[in-house]
Amino acid sequence: MNKPVEEGVITDAKKRYSAGVLKYRQMGYWDADYIPKDTDVLCLFRITPQDGVDAIEAAAAVAGESSTATWTVVWTDRLTACDSYRAKAYKVDPVPGIPGQYFAWVAYDIILFEEGSIANITASLIGNVFSFKPLKAARLEDIRMPVALVKTFKGPPCGLVVERERLDKFGRPLLGATTKPKLGLSGRNYGRVIYEGLKGGLDFMKDDENINSQPFMHWRDRFLYVMDGVNKAAAATGEVKGSYLNVTGATMEDIYERAEFAKELGSVVIMVDLIIGWSAIQSIANWARKHDMIVHMHRAGHGTYTRQKNHGVSFRVMAKWLRLAGVDHLHTGTAVGKLEGDPMTVQGYYNVCRDSYTRQDLARGLFYEQDWCDMRKVMPVASGGIHAGQMHQLLDLFGDDVILQFGGGTIGHPDGIQAGAVANRVALEAMVKARNEGRDIKQEGPRILQQAAQFCGPLRQALETWKDVSFNYASTDTSDFATTPSVA
Numbered sequence: 001m002n003k004p005v006e007e008g009v010i011t012d013a014k015k016r017y018s019a020g021v022l023k024y025r026q027m028g029y030w031d032a033d034y035i036p037k038d039t040d041v042l043c044l045f046r047i048t049p050q051d052g053v054d055a056i057e058a059a060a061a062v063a064g065e066s067s068t069a070t071w072t073v074v075w076t077d078r079l080t081a082c083d084s085y086r087a088k089a090y091k092v093d094p095v096p097g098i099p100g101q102y103f104a105w106v107a108y109d110i111i112l113f114e115e116g117s118i119a120n121i122t123a124s125l126i127g128n129v130f131s132f133k134p135l136k137a138a139r140l141e142d143i144r145m146p147v148a149l150v151k152t153f154k155g156p157p158c159g160l161v162v163e164r165e166r167l168d169k170f171g172r173p174l175l176g177a178t179t180k181p182k183l184g185l186s187g188r189n190y191g192r193v194i195y196e197g198l199k200g201g202l203d204f205m206k207d208d209e210n211i212n213s214q215p216f217m218h219w220r221d222r223f224l225y226v227m228d229g230v231n232k233a234a235a236a237t238g239e240v241k242g243s244y245l246n247v248t249g250a251t252m253e254d255i256y257e258r259a260e261f262a263k264e265l266g267s268v269v270i271m272v273d274l275i276i277g278w279s280a281i282q283s284i285a286n287w288a289r290k291h292d293m294i295v296h297m298h299r300a301g302h303g304t305y306t307r308q309k310n311h312g313v314s315f316r317v318m319a320k321w322l323r324l325a326g327v328d329h330l331h332t333g334t335a336v337g338k339l340e341g342d343p344m345t346v347q348g349y350y351n352v353c354r355d356s357y358t359r360q361d362l363a364r365g366l367f368y369e370q371d372w373c374d375m376r377k378v379m380p381v382a383s384g385g386i387h388a389g390q391m392h393q394l395l396d397l398f399g400d401d402v403i404l405q406f407g408g409g410t411i412g413h414p415d416g417i418q419a420g421a422v423a424n425r426v427a428l429e430a431m432v433k434a435r436n437e438g439r440d441i442k443q444e445g446p447r448i449l450q451q452a453a454q455f456c457g458p459l460r461q462a463l464e465t466w467k468d469v470s471f472n473y474a475s476t477d478t479s480d481f482a483t484t485p486s487v488a
């Protein structure tokens with residue numbers, strides 16, 4: 001039986017392909033009866049059509065401009081299997097509580113994408129359509145990658161299970177710190193900060209996003225002094241230690257040269273910034289897979305397109321792409337610190353990094369099920385304006401498989417960097433112990449910290465120094481299906 005044709009949709013080939021301008025829905029980019037295939041890429045866009053633009057036509061335009069369409073009919077469509085190549089918008093729902101915004105559900109046939117290429121996927125899905133005039137704004141909220149396409153990506157070079165084995169550290173979050181000030185230290189002073197932090201009890205130290213090879217400290221000097229600090233701290237503590245050497249550079253050649261030197265010096269980890277771009281990320285992931293190196297991804301720049309709820313790309317989509325592209329550590333937010341992050345939305349990003357199979361969870365912003373096909377797991381990193389006094393909240397929110405990074409919250413300690421590191425390590429171990437004993441750390445956390453501080457001067461001072469710090473602002477990116485108060 002033929003299905004009834006929706007009003008306005010043209011089925012007569014002569015009319016459909018005669019030259020001129022048709023609506024996107026007339027061109028076949030809307031199909032309310034479409035049943036997505038297991039092999040389709042599925043995308044959920046939040047769209048804000050211009051006044052007077054019909055939501056279905058706007059959704060069809062998104063499907064069109066992110067797949068095969070242009071603004072006018074082209075006869076060359078008929079040289080292709082255009083009926084299946086067209087992406088199809090198949091559902092449009094008003095966003096609850098936000099007049100003028102709609103969720104547009106779009107399906108793409110797998111043939112539209114190159115295997116194992118995030119650059120290709122992004123060129124299609126976020127290539128053109130975000131500047132499209134009939135839309136005031138658009139945001140890619142979530143994506144479901146089909147198993148067939150997931151299997152074309154290699155994923156994290158190391159993954160969180162192997163990382164723990166290499167580091168020989170289990171049953172607790174890892175601890176790190178970003179070296180401060182971000183810019184200006186000489187190599188030798190920089191190396192001292194690394195040594196002090198690691199010796200005091202941190203597992204990792206870290207270059208900041210904007211330290212590359214500036215006149216005050218060229219990259220080779222940094223790497224030499226950092227590894228000197230790492231090796232001395234490892235010898236002094238008997239633990240495996242690391243420091244993320246930022247290999248971000250102007251060209252891929254620079255990036256490889258820096259990574260090779262990090263390897264030569266015996267570093268277990270390198271770092272890149274998100275701003276190096278998708279192809280560079282996949283290249284350095286290949287390099288790291290070959291050389292058994294952990295890749296730390298600092299998501300520098302992401303806020304320019306992830307933060308505002310009405311326009312851009314959600315960080316949950318970025319996290320999915322980064323896991324596929326192949327990073328081992330990923331900054332995923334703190335919920336409690338100085339930077340943007342609604343607690344449940346942030347937990348959704350953590351799930352994307354660590355799940356074997358992601359379930360739908362609307363309150364955490366997860367719209368789709370996602371089978372990760374045994375792809376290695378990414379170690380999420382909580383970093384940005386956090387301190388020892390928040391240890392109970394961090395452990396409660398994120399569990400054990402996370403790196404907690406305290407930059408200012410280590411280096412700003414009044415008794416120095418080692419004392420800052422001791423405070424964090426003692427706070428962490430006291431909290432893990434309390435949790436393992438069955439105590440309700442969310443409620444009792446401050447008391448547990450105070451008790452631990454009776455026997456640890458550095459923790460006492462840390463709690464005193466940062467007791468009044470809070471960043472209690474409304475989040476700009478919350479779920480449309482749950483309201484959660486931000487955690488100060």
Ligand SMILES: O=C(COP(=O)(O)O)[C@H](O)[C@H](O)COP(=O)(O)O
Pocket residue numbers: 178180208209298299300331332333334338339381382383384385386405406407408409
């Ligand atoms: O320098 C810091 C944090 O320093 P501090 O601990 O002194 O605040 C990092 O760049 C942020 O973690 C980035 O944010 P995100 O992790 O959200 O990408």
Ligand SMILES: [Mg+2]
Pocket residue numbers: 178208209
């Ligand atoms: Mg930083």
